[in-house]
Amino acid sequence: MTTVEIRGRIGPRALEDLLGTWANGGQSAYEALADRIRLLIIDGRLPTGTRLPAERELAETLGRSRTTIVSAYRQLRETGHLVSVRGSGSATMLPPTPLPAGPEPHDVVVDFARAAPAAISGLENVVERATRNIGTVLTKTGFDLVGSVELRERIAAHYAARGLPTSADEIMITLGAQHAIALVSRTLLRPADRVLVESPTYPHALDAFRGAGGRLVTTPVTTRGWDLDQLRDTLERVRPALAYLQLDFQNPTGASMPPDQRDDVIRAARRTGTVIVIDDTTADLDLGRGWTDVPFAARADTAVGGRSSGHAGGARSPRTHAAGQPAVITLGSLGKSVWGGLRIGWVRADGDVLRSLRAARAASDLGNPELEQLIACEVFDDYPALLERRIAQLRHQRDVLVGELRSRMPSWDVPVPDGGASLWVGLGAPISSTLALFGLTRGVHVIAGPRFGADGAFERFARIPYTLSAEDLVRGVHALADTARALPALPLPAGTTQLAEVV
Ligand SMILES: Cc1ncc(COP(=O)(O)O)c(C=O)c1O
Structure with a gap:
């Protein structure tokens, strides 16, 4: 018997909102309803393990007969998108989707797999300055599990300048x-x-959370943002040990969470x-969002009238926090x-x-390279100018990519993010894995949407980064467009061809 873990539920009104206008003149009502629910599951808008409303409740809310709902649920069970859970109604799931046997990949000419740009122009001058200081670190052993105090001070100052008082002792x-x-x-994690x-x-x-034994619980996010009711409901019902969030230019959607919603999450x-x-x-990577906010940890401090970091007293476990104080861990990088x-x-x-x-770290590595830390110190001394160049470059490349995609693939939905490094493109059909697979034969490597979901959803989306040069972006879009046009003649993963268009 198929089993599924119930990780959330959706009420009849919320489901009605998600369904939108679903009746289709050419289909019976139950088929149209089943197709629409199936799409919501495939797109990740209805996370797997979500309990659907009871048939009678949904029938009343939608103003349909109970038979329509019963038949739709039955069809979803038959296609492997719904499972009955004893005593708990019906829960969403995804059937295993076999990938079509693909042709041999050829040399990749355009690599859309990494949403990371090459080094910022002018970095060589920064490196040169840093190497002149090498004498200052050669007297050290080089084994340092927290990192150089000079770099930690600069990162702390960077947070302080953005409204989050921070000391070097709070940085690793x-x-x-x-x-x-x-x-x-x-x-x-335990x-x-x-x-x-x-x-x-x-x-x-x-991968990291799974590797540490964590059990993933999902909350949906789209290019338009988060479903705060769902997020709050999941937090309160599941009481997760940890919540991993990217609130500024989320990878892959590019979404940013508005400040008032951040306060809701903190509460x-x-x-x-x-x-x-x-x-x-x-x-x-703010390409013109039009607003800035203090770092999330500063909001958490203000919301509870204390500090979320830095002044932990006594022998608290790292998993607990002082009364009323939400623990916030902030991660940063110079990578993008x-x-x-x-x-x-x-x-x-x-x-x-x-x-x-620090205690756990030595089991896997013994510290940070000294020369790179010297370079990073110089980077922070020059950060506003470097960042300005990066933003101008990404903004131009984003606009080139959006323009090319919209003109070459007018049926694709190409929202314009106001930051980050990639577009989350709606393909209009569940072809993402096939596109990724067959793109390799035309020299373009793109990561299929399902790789970004915890449970294989997002077959109708692809992440396309704008971190390559404008010239490569244009070549990549041409190759993707050629691949996509050839797809109708190619075999599609079983069970996906019957789906209605997404709204
Ligand atoms: C959201 C997010 N977190 C972390 C990373 C990894 O960053 P780093 O290169 O600093 O390890 C990436 C890189 O793509 C990322 O997009």
């Missing part, structure tokens, strides 16, 4: 943000702890005792704004958390 330097995510998960993640989200964070996390991990890797090749990231957290991270 890591080998990029991914290292920070892995270290935090492995240190703070086996089977729940971790709330956005869906879609950054895939290697999912809910305070009630549930959830540690909030904010990944700010893309937060500085300056260069991923530096491998410089950091954790901002309170003393207890940093002590635990």
